[in-house]
Amino acid sequence: MKSAKIPSVSITRLSLYARSLELLDEKGVEVVSSVRLADICGINPAQIRKDLAYFGQFGVRGVGYYVKELLFEIRKILGLDREWRLGLVGVGNLGCALLRHAQFESHGYTFVAAFDKKPKRIGMKIGDVEVAPLQAMNRLVKEKGIEIGVIAVMPAWAQKAADMLVRAGVCGILNFAPTQLRCPANVFVENVDFSLRLNVLRYRITSQRSRRQRTRSKPPQRLA
Amino acid sequence: MKSAKIPSVSITRLSLYARSLELLDEKGVEVVSSVRLADICGINPAQIRKDLAYFGQFGVRGVGYYVKELLFEIRKILGLDREWRLGLVGVGNLGCALLRHAQFESHGYTFVAAFDKKPKRIGMKIGDVEVAPLQAMNRLVKEKGIEIGVIAVMPAWAQKAADMLVRAGVCGILNFAPTQLRCPANVFVENVDFSLRLNVLRYRITSQRSRRQRTRSKPPQRLA
DNA sequence: GTATGTGAAACCGTTCACAGCA
DNA sequence: TGCTGTGAACGGTTTCACATAC
Numbered sequence: 262m263k264s265a266k267i268p269s270v271s272i273t274r275l276s277l278y279a280r281s282l283e284l285l286d287e288k289g290v291e292v293v294s295s296v297r298l299a300d301i302c303g304i305n306p307a308q309i310r311k312d313l314a315y316f317g318q319f320g321v322r323g324v325g326y327y328v329k330e331l332l333f334e335i336r337k338i339l340g341l342d343r344e345w346r347l348g349l350v351g352v353g354n355l356g357c358a359l360l361r362h363a364q365f366e367s368h369g370y371t372f373v374a375a376f377d378k379k380p381k382r383i384g385m386k387i388g389d390v391e392v393a394p395l396q397a398m399n400r401l402v403k404e405k406g407i408e409i410g411v412i413a414v415m416p417a418w419a420q421k422a423a424d425m426l427v428r429a430g431v432c433g434i435l436n437f438a439p440t441q442l443r444c445p446a447n448v449f450v451e452n453v454d455f456s457l458r459l460n461v462l463r464y465r466i467t468s469q470r471s472r473r474q475r476t477r478s479k480p481p482q483r484l485a
Numbered sequence: 486m487k488s489a490k491i492p493s494v495s496i497t498r499l500s501l502y503a504r505s506l507e508l509l510d511e512k513g514v515e516v517v518s519s520v521r522l523a524d525i526c527g528i529n530p531a532q533i534r535k536d537l538a539y540f541g542q543f544g545v546r547g548v549g550y551y552v553k554e555l556l557f558e559i560r561k562i563l564g565l566d567r568e569w570r571l572g573l574v575g576v577g578n579l580g581c582a583l584l585r586h587a588q589f590e591s592h593g594y595t596f597v598a599a600f601d602k603k604p605k606r607i608g609m610k611i612g613d614v615e616v617a618p619l620q621a622m623n624r625l626v627k628e629k630g631i632e633i634g635v636i637a638v639m640p641a642w643a644q645k646a647a648d649m650l651v652r653a654g655v656c657g658i659l660n661f662a663p664t665q666l667r668c669p670a671n672v673f674v675e676n677v678d679f680s681l682r683l684n685v686l687r688y689r690i691t692s693q694r695s696r697r698q699r700t701r702s703k704p705p706q707r708l709a
Numbered sequence: 710g711t712a713t714g715t716g717a718a719a720c721c722g723t724t725c726a727c728a729g730c731a
Numbered sequence: 732t733g734c735t736g737t738g739a740a741c742g743g744t745t746t747c748a749c750a751t752a753c
Contacts, residue, residue, distance in 0.1 A: 268722060269685070276684040280663065294734065303665055307724055307737095322735045323731045339684050340691035358582035364640075364663070368680060409686060416588075432693075433686040433733060435679065439504065439588070441527055449689040451682040455659065456592060458675040460500040460563050461493070462633060462657040465673040467564035469656075497753065518712060531746055534714060546713045547753040714753080720745070729736080 271312045275335055277302050278309065282332040294325035341369055348431070349375040350422040351414030352392050353384050355437060356398040359413060361385045373405040378418070395425065402429035409433045416440045425448075495536040501526050502533065506556040518549035519563050540665040565593055572631040572655070573599040575638030576606050576616050579661060583637060584611045599631040602642070617648060626653035637661045647674075 281301045316442040320326045336342045385392045410426035419438035433449040437454045505525045523530040542549045609616045634650035643662035657673040
C-alpha cells in the first residue's frame, strides 16, 4: 500500500466499484475485467486500474479481478467491514427520514442517538432511538461511542451543531445543511448539499436552452 | 459572455458565492472584494475572479463587487431568477421529507406533483400535493409543466423511474437513489448520493487512524 | 493605493500505450 | 493470447503575478 497522495475522487469511485461488484456478486459473476467494470460504472478502464493501484495489486494479469476478493479488499479500504455509530442532530423532516431510512442498517451504519433543540421533540421515539436534548450530547457521544455526527438542522444552526459535535468528540460530520462548516482539521466534513446540485441542474437546463435559442434563431440579435 | 468550456465545479461554486452574497446582503454589506468573499467560502480569491470571468466582468477595479449587483447576475446565470416546477417519484420517508422541506419554497422550487407505485399511498396529501399513480406521470408532467424530476425510490427502481420521467419529457433529474442512471444526453442528471459521501468519511477516518497508528508505533513493523 | 481581470505557470487527475505476467 | 499494472503524455483546473483600471 503506497501512501502517496490519493485523489479524493478516487475514494468516491471506490464506493461506486463496490456497489457494482455487489451487484455482480449477487448475479453469481466470479471474475470481472477492468473493461467490463468500467463499462458498468460508465468510466475509463485505466481509471479503475489506477484507482486500485493506490492501494495494492488486486488483479490477475490475463484474467481480471475476482469479484468477491476485490469487493472484500475495497470494503476493507473504505472501512465498510465494520459497523459505524452515527448520531443525528436535528429531528425535523429530513432528520426523521434519515432515522427511518432502511438503507443505512444494511450498509453498516446505525443511528444510536438523536438530538434536537425543541423541547417538544425530546423523548419522541423514531425507529429505535429516542430524541435527546442537546445538553446530553457530550455524554451520549462518549457513552454510545458515536464516531460520526449527522447534521440535519436549519442552515442558521448548522455551525453551532458542528461545534457541539466536535466538542463532544466525533471524528467526522456528514452535513446536510446548505452551509460551509468550519471545523478543526482533525474532524472530517462531507457535505450532502442537494440545493447545490439542484442549482447545477437549473444552470445546465437554462444554458442549454439559451444555446439552442442562439443557434436556432439565425437573424441577428439586436439586443447584445 | 464567452462561450468557452466552463468547468462543472465553477458552476457549483457560483451557488456557493450566491449563498454568501445573500448573507452579506442581509447584513447590509454593499461591497465585497474577491479576497473577502474567498475567505468566507474558504477558497482562493483568484478562483472566484476566474469563475466570474467565464460569464463577464462584474467587478470594479480598485473597489470590488457590489453585493446586490453580483448576486443578481449570478442568479440570472444559474436560473435562480424564476420558479422551477418539480415532480417527485417515490413518496417514502425521504420523498415525504423533501415534499415538506421548507427550504425549497424559499429557493425557487415547487413540487407540483408526486408519484408512487404503491396503491396505498395514492391520494395521500403531503404538503400541497396529492400523490398520483405512475400512470398519471405523462399527463401531469405536461399539464403542470414539470421540468425537473426528483427520484427518491429504492435503488432497484431508480432506473425505471428515470426512464418514465424521460419519456414524460422532463429536462433534468435529481437522483437521490444510490444508482448510476443511464439517460439520454439531452436530459441532465445530478446525483445526491449520501451513502457515497458517508463512505468517503469512513475512509478518511479509517485511514487517519491507521496512519496515526503507524507513526505512533516506532518499533519496526514486522508484517509489511 | 487598491482590487479586478487575465495570460502564464504550476499542479493534479485522466488517458494512453505498452511492458510484464498468467 | 489477454488483461493487469504503470510510466509518460495529455488535458484541464488552480494558483500566481502583474498589467489595467478606478
